[in-house]
Amino acid sequence: MLFFSYFKDLVGREVTVELKNDLAIRGTLHSVDQYLNIKLENTRVVDQDKYPHMLSVRNCFIRGSVVRYVQLPPEGVDIDLLHDATRREARGG
Amino acid sequence: MSTGPGLESLVDQTISVITNDGRNIVGILKGFDQATNIILDESHERVYSTKEGVQQLVLGLYIIRGDNISIVGELDEELDSHLDLSNLRAHPLKPVIH
Numbered sequence: 046m047l048f049f050s051y052f053k054d055l056v057g058r059e060v061t062v063e064l065k066n067d068l069a070i071r072g073t074l075h076s077v078d079q080y081l082n083i084k085l086e087n088t089r090v091v092d093q094d095k096y097p098h099m100l101s102v103r104n105c106f107i108r109g110s111v112v113r114y115v116q117l118p119p120e121g122v123d124i125d126l127l128h129d130a131t132r133r134e135a136r137g138g
Numbered sequence: 139m140s141t142g143p144g145l146e147s148l149v150d151q152t153i154s155v156i157t158n159d160g161r162n163i164v165g166i167l168k169g170f171d172q173a174t175n176i177i178l179d180e181s182h183e184r185v186y187s188t189k190e191g192v193q194q195l196v197l198g199l200y201i202i203r204g205d206n207i208s209i210v211g212e213l214d215e216e217l218d219s220h221l222d223l224s225n226l227r228a229h230p231l232k233p234v235i236h
Contacts, residue, residue, distance in 0.1 A: 102214065
């Protein structure tokens with residue numbers, strides 16, 4: 046639940062989602078759900094020449110199970126807050 | 139989860155699905171469920187290759203199991219109509235490796 050809440054706070058930010066098929070998609074985070082499925086708006090594929098498969102897609106839903114990384118804007122990360130929250134979760138709530 | 143990234147807003151719209159084995163299937167979203175299982179009507183597959191332009195294979199009514207879905211994209215008809223698929227060459231997408 047921690048990362049679900051964390052991603053909810055990032056809604057509206059520009060992120061890059063790297064998938065397990067090596068495709069990287071950049072866009073504005075529109076929403077997240079409990080499975081960490083992600084919806085992006087104003088999307089563009091990072092290497093469009095190599096991957097023209099989504100040229101006519103501007104909004105997309107990415108299944109949480111295929112996400113490898115989410116690259117965040119540095120200002121979207123509060124390290125102290127995350128440290129505290131992960132420690133609390135590790136202790137069992 | 140009413141605010142979550144559901145597919146409600148895409149029902150009856152043309153979507154472009156990328157599957158875990160790297161296929162690209164385009165069709166009209168008719169239904170979906172919690173597991174991202176999807177019903178696609180009037181669907182076709184777009185086959186990318188480096189040797190020739192994009193081939194379109196007619197598939198018709200399809201159900202895709204959620205496990206095999208990577209991306210569901212809203213197809214912008216305006217942008218799509220400007221694509222010259224017959225001259226578009228690319229390697230097929232790599233399969234997802236978990």
